[in-house]
Amino acid sequence: MGIEYDGSEFSGWQRLNKRGTPERRHEPTVQAAVEGALSFVAGGPVDVVCAGRTDAGVHASAQVVHFDGPAGREPRSWVLGASSRLPPSVCVRWCVPVTDDFHARFSARARRYRYSILNRPVRPALQRQYLSWERRALDAGAMHRAAQALVGEHDFSAFRTVHCQAPHPRRQLHEIRVIRDGEVVAVExxxxxxxxxxxxxxxxxxxxxxxxxxxxxxxxxxxxxxxxTVAGPTAPSAGLVFLGPRYPAQWGLPVEVELAEAAP
Structure with missing residues (x-):
């Protein structure tokens, strides 16, 4: 299932409470909202596994989850039924059946993000929940050239929060681009x-x-x-959108989450 959400009003993706218990006061999560909607459609408890957890305030255009649902329901029923029970900030975009060996997290070969910065002297009014803001002029070309040092497999400890629970800091960065489109500088x-x-x-x-x-x-x-401790500060969450994971074509998922041929 592909899910789109505005993360502004959520305390991140991951459910903060035990299954079946009320959410913590003022701490709604996307996972809890999705599971509640799917459970209504299924007529019983449904747990989902996501491709990648997002933090509070971070958005997603194609978060992917898998779940085991009752037999006999068509993908269209899941999409329409779940979306009807979700808040306006969350929707189900598509749903496809997969074999039992598919796993939303472990079957993914890559993940992609976009960070958008409004670069002008005045803060944004429109689209402000999807943009970071930098009033000083930015040299997007210099940012792009500097970023190329990160491509490849490296120890990314310099860019890792102290709260990170990953067992090791090595990651393989396939691609990074910094592009300007008018007043917006985007990092993909x-x-x-x-x-x-x-x-x-x-x-x-x-x-x-x-x-x-x-x-x-x-x-x-x-x-x-x-x-x-010597690297730059953590950029605000508002500008970050999870564009989704990338899977090999064998799974038959929509092209937006399919791994491009040129990617490692």
Whole structure:
């Protein structure tokens, strides 16, 4: 199942309470909302497994989950039935049957994110929940060139939060691009997996390069130094969108979550 959500009003993806108990006060999660909607359609408890957890305030255009549901329901029934029980900030975009050996997390070969920055002197009014804001001029070209030092398999300790629970800091970053479209500077990044706050920490450092406070070579130096305390600050969550995982074509999923031929 492919799910789209605005994360502004949620405390992240992951359910904070035990299954079947009320959510913590003022801490709604996307997972709890989705499971509640699917359970209504199924007529019984449904637990979902997602491709990648998102933090509070982070959005997703194609989060992928898998679940075991009762036989006999068509994909269209799941899509319409679940969406009718979800808040306006969450919808089910598509649903397809898969074989028992598919796993939303472990079958994925990559994940992709986009971070969007409004670069102008005045803060945004429209689309503000989907944009970070930087009033000082950014050199997107310098940011892009600096970011290329991150491509490949590396120890990303310099861009890992102290709260990260991953067993090791090595990740393979397939691609990173920094592009400007008018007043918006976007950072798009794809890797086999990400550490906690890794994308936002990378963006925070690239912003310092874009503002001219550090040279383009600085990002590579940070990577080699593996010291989070000397890297840039964590960028705000509002600008980050999870574009979704990427799977081999064998699973027959929609093309937006299919692994491109050129990707590792």
């Amino acid at each position: 990044v794809q890797a086999n997996a990400f550490l906690h706050h890794m994308v936002r920490n990378i963006v925070g450092s690239l912003l310092l390069v874009g503002r001219g406070e550090h040279s383009e070579s600085w990002v590579g130096e940070l990577l080699a130094g593996r010291d989070r």
